[in-house]
Amino acid sequence: MGLKPKWAGxxxxxxxxxxxxxxxxxxxxxxxxxxxxxxxxxxxxxxxRDHAAAxxxxxxxxxxxxxxxxxxxxxxxxxxxxxxxxxxxxxxxGIDPGADAIAAARAHAALSGVAVDYRITTVEEMADxxxxxxxxLAMEVVEHVTDLDLFIHRAAATVKPGxxxxxxxxxxxxxxxxxxxxxxEYVLGWVxxxxxxxxxxxxxxxxxxxxxxxxxxxxxxxxxxxxxxxxAWRRSDDMDVNYMMAARRPA
Amino acid sequence: MRPGNxxxxxxxxxxxxxxxxxxxxxxxxxxxxxxxxxxxxxLKQALGTSFDVMAVxxxxxxxxxxxxxxxxxxxxxxxxARRLLETIGVWxxxxxxxxxxxxxxxxxxxxxxxxxPVFLTFAGDVEPGEPFAHMVENRDLLAALNAQxxxxxxxxxxxxxxxxxPGPFWATASLASGLRMAARVVVAADGxxxxxxxxxxxxxxxxxxxxxxxVTTVAHERDHGGRAxxxxxxxxxxxxxxxxGRRSSIVWTEDAAEAVRIAALPEAEFHAELERRFGLELxxxxxxxxxxxxxxxxxxxxxFVGERLALVGDAAHVIHPIAGQGLNMGLRDVAxxxxxxxxxxxxxxxxxxxxxxxxYQRWRRFDTATMGAVTDGLNRLFSxxxxxxxxxxxxxxxxxxxxxxxKALFIREAAGLVxxxxxxxxxxxx
Numbered sequence: 001m002g003l004k005p006k007w008a009g010x011x012x013x014x015x016x017x018x019x020x021x022x023x024x025x026x027x028x029x030x031x032x033x034x035x036x037x038x039x040x041x042x043x044x045x046x047x048x049r050d051h052a053a054a055x056x057x058x059x060x061x062x063x064x065x066x067x068x069x070x071x072x073x074x075x076x077x078x079x080x081x082x083x084x085x086x087x088x089x090x091x092x093x094g095i096d097p098g099a100d101a102i103a104a105a106r107a108h109a110a111l112s113g114v115a116v117d118y119r120i121t122t123v124e125e126m127a128d129x130x131x132x133x134x135x136x137l138a139m140e141v142v143e144h145v146t147d148l149d150l151f152i153h154r155a156a157a158t159v160k161p162g163x164x165x166x167x168x169x170x171x172x173x174x175x176x177x178x179x180x181x182x183x184x185e186y187v188l189g190w191v192x193x194x195x196x197x198x199x200x201x202x203x204x205x206x207x208x209x210x211x212x213x214x215x216x217x218x219x220x221x222x223x224x225x226x227x228x229x230x231x232a233w234r235r236s237d238d239m240d241v242n243y244m245m246a247a248r249r250p251a
Numbered sequence: 252m253r254p255g256n257x258x259x260x261x262x263x264x265x266x267x268x269x270x271x272x273x274x275x276x277x278x279x280x281x282x283x284x285x286x287x288x289x290x291x292x293x294l295k296q297a298l299g300t301s302f303d304v305m306a307v308x309x310x311x312x313x314x315x316x317x318x319x320x321x322x323x324x325x326x327x328x329x330x331x332a333r334r335l336l337e338t339i340g341v342w343x344x345x346x347x348x349x350x351x352x353x354x355x356x357x358x359x360x361x362x363x364x365x366x367x368p369v370f371l372t373f374a375g376d377v378e379p380g381e382p383f384a385h386m387v388e389n390r391d392l393l394a395a396l397n398a399q400x401x402x403x404x405x406x407x408x409x410x411x412x413x414x415x416x417p418g419p420f421w422a423t424a425s426l427a428s429g430l431r432m433a434a435r436v437v438v439a440a441d442g443x444x445x446x447x448x449x450x451x452x453x454x455x456x457x458x459x460x461x462x463x464x465x466v467t468t469v470a471h472e473r474d475h476g477g478r479a480x481x482x483x484x485x486x487x488x489x490x491x492x493x494x495x496g497r498r499s500s501i502v503w504t505e506d507a508a509e510a511v512r513i514a515a516l517p518e519a520e521f522h523a524e525l526e527r528r529f530g531l532e533l534x535x536x537x538x539x540x541x542x543x544x545x546x547x548x549x550x551x552x553x554x555f556v557g558e559r560l561a562l563v564g565d566a567a568h569v570i571h572p573i574a575g576q577g578l579n580m581g582l583r584d585v586a587x588x589x590x591x592x593x594x595x596x597x598x599x600x601x602x603x604x605x606x607x608x609x610x611y612q613r614w615r616r617f618d619t620a621t622m623g624a625v626t627d628g629l630n631r632l633f634s635x636x637x638x639x640x641x642x643x644x645x646x647x648x649x650x651x652x653x654x655x656x657x658k659a660l661f662i663r664e665a666a667g668l669v670x671x672x673x674x675x676x677x678x679x680x681x
Contacts, residue, residue: 030605038606045598061681063298063596084599112420112601 010124011151012097013144027078027104036190036226037140038080043224043233044139044244045084048166051220051246052135055164066090069134072158074123075141079105079116086116090135093117095126127157134160138167142207143200149210156214162251165216168224168244172201176241204239216247272431276303277602278592279424279434281412281447283308285389286564286581287440288396288405292339293589295403297681298596304405305434307426308441311409323466323541324389325492325500327352327479330381332582334678336392344395350495351382353477386479386492386500412441415450415560422559422603436592436603438561443550445566451557457550457569462487463510465503467542468494469525472534475499482528489528498539503528507546514544555616556608561588567615586673587614593681614671 026032053060056069067089073082076094078101086092086109094116096102102120109116136159138152145151152167159165170180177198184190208218223239226232233242278294280287283306291306310319328336328349336342342349400407414425421433424447439447448455475493482489487504494500503525505513513524522538529536550569555562564581591611595602674681 042594042598042600045600049598061297061597063599064301065597087599088597 010097010122011145011147011154012122013146027080027101028108033192034080036184039231040224040233041080041084043235044081044168047168047222047235047244047246048085048135048137049088051166052164055162055248056134063087064089066135070132071135072123072126072131072133072137074136074138074155075144076105076118077101079108079118081137081139082116082118083109083112083114086114091117093119093126093131093133095119095121095123097122123151123155123158127154131158132160132163133158134163136163136165138165138169140168142167142169142202143196145200148202148206149213152207152210153214156211156216156249159216159249161249163249165211165247165249166244167207167247168242169207170196170201170242171240172198172203173240176201179241204243204245207245211245211247216249218245218247220246273423273433274430275421275433276305276406277434277596278302278304278436278438279422279432280304280306280438280440281308281424282306282439282441282445282564282566283311283397283400283407284440284442284564285392285396285578286585287438288393288400289335289339289341289582290438290440290563290585290589291405292341292396292399292403293335293585293675293681294592295400295405296339297589297593300404302596305408305432306400306405306440307408307410307412309409309411309427311407315409319393320390321541322389322393323468323543324545325468325494326387326389326392326578327384327492328387328392329384329579331672331676332579333385335582335586335675338675338678338680339399341392341395341399344398345387345391348391348495349385349387350493351477352384352386352479352493353382355383355479355481357481357483359483382477386494388494388500412447412450415447417451417558417560434559434603435601436559436561436608438563438588439566440563441566443548443565443569445562447560448552448562448566451560453557453560453562454553455550456553457548460547460549461507462504463507463544463546465501465505465510465514465542465544467501467503467525467538468498468540469501469529469536470496470498470539471536473497473532475533482530484528491529499533501525501529504547510544514542554612555584556612559603559608561608561611563588583673583676584615586675587611589675590673590681614673 026034029035030038049060049065052058052069053065058065065088066085069090071085071090071092073085073092073094076082076096077098079094082092082094082105094102094105095118096105097120099120102118105116105118109118136155138155142148142151156165170176180201181196181198185193185195204221208221211218221239222244223236224233224242224244225236225238227234277298278291280291283291287306287308291304294302295304309315333342397407408426410426410428410430412424413427414423415437416423421435422437424432424434424437426432437447439445439451441447474497475491477493479493480491482491486506486509488502489504490502492500492502504510513521516524518538521542525538526536548569552562552567555567563584565577567584568580570577570580588611591607591614592602595604595607601607
């Protein structure tokens with residue numbers, strides 16, 4: 001973990017990267033520290049797939065429904081979202097400033113036989129290099145950056161005209177402080193302690209304004225809640241804690 | 252989802268064993284009987300050309316297929332199972348050979364009774380115009396599934412499984428021919444004595460009933476009017492199940508030794524024994540098919556899933572045929588597993604991953620254990636010669652007969668339409 005790239009002029013927080021790189025080996029353990037993220041995965045993928053299918057005129061029941069679409073997964077970590085989306089046919093570029101996470105992601109993709117282009121870089125560098133995508137994802141990322149508006153502005157720059165951007169994050173409410181930080185990190189141990197800082201959390205209004213500032217129009221927002229009886233996450237109207245938002249760049 | 256969809260993707264890749272190549276598919280089904288083929292067809296139709304499904308069975312040789320055409324057995328396909336077969340386009344291939352059961356009569360009697368008291372009738376549609384069940388001959392259903400599997404693009408291979416090795420990304424199955432297959436999920440659909448289940452080290456709870464079922468087909472003078480009759484004789488149930496064209500399938504339970512003796516009797520004597528039990532309602536009868544005795548057993552696998560492995564049909568459970576639920580249970584497995592695999596595949600997730608398989612097991616095992624216990628209990632109740640028990644069952648089923656709501660629930664339960672019903676059993680495509 002000693003090697004930590006410095007990302008001058010970026011929205012990346014070095015301390016946050018260290019937090020995530022420390023558990024590179026745990027990324028793919030379905031019963032490990034990131035088990036709640038694994039359980040959240042089907043819901044996140046379905047949301048991305050269904051919005052992409054609607055926007056690009058695809059049949060979401062086809063196992064290659066994202067074929068031909070270029071997708072950027074910002075903060076891809078060990079690739080637990082990048083890999084399934086690549087299997088659905090998308091040409092996925094997964095970026096993360098954490099070298100350990102990218103190493104874990106590459107190793108896993110090689111073994112499971114899925115092609116993903118993983119890079120140790122930031123969205124600012126992607127934007128500067130004029131990389132453009134049909135779909136740009138910032139899933140569980142915006143709550144970890146130093147400057148939300150700047151981050152979304154640079155991320156939005158990589159969305160092609162007519163393209164889609166989706167973000168998932170945690171709202172900044174008293175309820176989210178109680179549930180997402182106190183309960184999830186300290187009482188239940190669902191996510192490692194220190195994963196989230198309450199003052200970094202983002203409200204749906206702030207995210208929508210940031211999208212607007214990046215030239216995107218918000219098309220959907222949905223809450224995500226954990227159903228303890230089913231042991232699964234499901235969509236909900238309640239956006240007080242976890243939520244997802246979709247936006248598009250006008251063609 | 253083509254496995255290995257990277258730039259170097261090839262259907263055949265070099266395995267670690269230098270002598271053989273390893274061929275990759277998404278799902279490998281071991282056993283091309285009724286549940287195995289139904290699963291293959293459902294998956295292939297739902298997930299398309301880029302999702303590879305292979306079914307292997309030693310009975311896929313020309314000799315094996317000829318043997319299957321001589322199978323004397325017939326099946327009661329309940330409404331839910333029929334909806335599945337309709338949804339995957341199999342039903343229309345043999346619909347003209349399916350006989351609806353319009354009415355079901357159960358009697359409890361001794362062989363010498365001249366009048367057999369009827370104490371339970373099941374005239375019932377599950378929905379208006381939708382019969383509770385149809386009788387279908389095994390060979391017709393198998394031929395239709397086989398044709399549909401070929402049409403859907405399922406790879407069928409005459410081969411058997413010799414080794415099974417699950418891994419973190421793929422399971423490897425070595426076949427008797429020497430071919431090595433890698434699959435994300437391997438399905439054991441190879442019957443009650445499943446070799447694959449044994450290779451995976453999954454134990455079963457099993458016992459043999461002291462009874463066997465003699466199965467044959469008779470033709471009769473008068474029309475059966477779609478009525479199924481079950482006489483609960485002291486040795487066990489004697490079922491007359493309507494087939495098309497003034498024929499009926501006989502499932503005749505006897506003590507095991509007696510069944511072997513009867514099945515081997517010369518034709519005239521066999522006919523006489525049959526007539527004593529069959530009764531005279533349908534006029535003159537003649538045996539028109541082969542006869543065979545099948546030992547009755549109960550078996551329930553301790554787990555329905557293993558690492559990269561799922562059990563369906565008789566490989567998972569064999570129940571007493573008293574309630575005619577064997578294949579219907581198998582098709583419920585198929586519907587639940589097909590839905591679980593399709594959902595995972597459509598999310599780009601691992602269809603053989605722990606989460607997906609655990610979901611299948613949760614969905615099926617409780618239902619199966621319950622059905623197994625009910626049918627076992629029914630058999631014990633109805634095979635007992637005690638007069639006191641006879642009173643209990645007369646009274647008990649008499650009550651059921653008089654309560655329309657309870658009876659309707661019985662019919663829907665037996666038709667497979669109670670509980671969290673998988674899409675295919677509701678007649679909805681995956």
